[in-house]
Amino acid sequence: MAAMPRNDLLLFAGFTLAVLTMPIWLAPFGAAYPDLLQRFMIFGIFAVGFNILFGLTGYLSFGHAAFFGVGSYAAVWSFKLLSLDVIPAMIFAIIVSGLFALVIGYISLRRSGIYFSILTLAFAQMSYNMAYSVLTPITNGETGLQLTQSDPRHLDSALAATVVGQPIPTLLGQSLGGFSGFYFCAGFLIIAFFLAQRITGSPFGMMLKGIKTNQTRMHYTGFNTKPYTLAAFVISGMYAGLAGALLAVTDPLAGAERMQWTASGEVVLMTILGGAGTLVGPVIGAWLIKYFENIFSAINDGILRRFFDFLPDGVDSAMVTVASKFVGEGWFLTLGLVFVIIVIFLPGGIMEGVRRIAHLFNRAPKAPGKANPQPQPAE
Amino acid sequence: MFDVIFLQFLNGLDKGAAYALIALGLTLVFGTLGVVNFAHGALFMLGAFCAVVVRKVLTMETITVDPNQLSPWGTPLEVRTPLVQAWLGDFGAVLVNYSVPFSILLTIPVMLVVGIALERGIIKHFYRRPHAEQILVTFGLAIVAQEIIKSIFGPNSIPQPMPTDLRGTADIGAWLGMQAGVITYPIWRLVYFLFAAVVIGAVFAFLQFTTFGMVVRAGMADRETVGLLGINIDRRFTIMFGLAAVVAGMAGVMYTPILPPNYHIGMDFLVLSFVVVVVGGMGSLPGAVAAGFLLGILQSFASMTQVKALVPGIDQIIIYLVAVVILLVRPRGLFGRRGVMEA
Known part of the structure; x- marks a missing residue:
């Protein structure tokens, strides 16, 4: 901690404060309820982890949802077999998804560029298809893996702990419903952010950025880049596993749809939207997508009609018809459009936009080191 | 045993044909423009919805209430x-019956326009x-296209009947002089x-045989030189993109009787056809x-069944495994x- 540069420390403190006070400052936006806040935290972790791979090394993985799903399954199995306590479940999920990432990463990282994307996609689709078919004894197929009263829970039974009613995950005997669940996830997000920050600033992180900028030159300098990219891959897989496990904690029902490639696409969207390669960007991207998903999907024609009430009669119904295509069920259309626009005009995501605006107001560039918004990813 | 193998071989042909058509279009785009097009599956879907x-x-009808006649x-x-x-x-009546092949006439101009406008x-x-950004923008476009289709046609699959003459099965075994009724194959799949x-x-x-094609091939090999020779290669590549869209669209149209189209049919095929392209070799048309x-x-x-008994679940993952x-x-x-996208 002592070695942290002042700016990093400030960023970390600000981030921690922002996360912990979320129930307060999000209240005016109608988002301060635990269920949504937990999802903010979980997908924040997922995106931060994805950014360690994509943002730092430039390797675009299209199969990260596999680790997310594996984390969920591992956590639920830990609830079933070991204990309802969340701590063993977290550890177990991180280890399992890390091992899984090690295997997939070891193979996939033998190629780069589009081939890497296709390989990760192929592995994720394989896991998804198998979760639905052959692995049904482990994954419970389409129904999803659930907790039941009759699960063995060897650790709990050794400690003679009994469960009354529907079993739910606990932390040292405390149930994790409502805001305690949020703060539990928030703690993990803050730790995850801290680790990501340390990684980015470390020589290891520098190495990863070097790989993104020019892998060939790294080779010529005499570095073997494979262990570094593999380490980044495994770390980001563990982040994904942690996020999946947390999702299993808040909702102990693991289904295979969490592993589908559209779920992998979603985390890519989050990271790009916020700004790949930045620390805060992916988290902001995840929050924005989850927030608007929640808000936009809830809007229906009635709300729109009230909103456009001030317009003349014919115009307002026309506006309602147009706008209703973009909300509710049509939320993905909005997401797709926003995403296309971001990629075209603002490849650095929201963080680049913020930087550009800040640059407008503040003619003297603050940190010359940040003046390199668009390094080329590894091809 | 031979007939079983032959039958499976036939069964693979129609799906393989669909993969080959989509992969061909993808490779055309990649080989000419060097763009990794994740929206190609959406083009397949748009064709299907044509x-x-x-x-x-064609099936529009007027409904008049006739007070003199009574329904049951x-x-x-x-x-x-x-x-x-x-x-x-x-x-x-023939037109309605053959609506699926007939729609190709609409699909070609529509997809050409869509393709050229997109490019x-x-x-x-x-x-x-970078390729990563091409993937991202086309992925976004694919989402937009499928959401538009979803908001117009709804989320459910819309079955398309095949022409009555082409329903039923063909007894291919009998054609080849084998026992009748052993190897039968749906006619539409043959079509x-x-x-x-x-x-x-x-x-x-x-x-291979037109001047236009020759220029395009030259452009695929060395775009800069062709440009320096005073040929507007960009315009030709734009047309190739349109052509790729047409191929994808036609593949989609003809596949509708086999698989009723819905808004995410393109995504389902896209992932597979990317795998196909990569297996065939990026930029190689015969490979695709x-x-x-x-x-x-x-x-x-x-x-x-025999293979599945041997290796359970293999049918779900074989393609990815091969890839x-x-x-x-x-x-x-x-x-x-x-040297093409080799890494």
């Missing part, structure tokens, strides 16, 4: 008059950007395969076609040229 639109238009429920009978039959008589509007700005063969042949002939048929047939063999093995053993894919 068939839906054509059928909707005792209410006045609603008399439905299909407009096309009313105007065109027997020819109209001129968005994709041309991405030539110099699909032949159609795909014709389209693939036409694309290859176009590239060969890999398409190869993977379609392998998939069909993997779904045999992983090929990518690791032959980084260029089966027919990839040296």
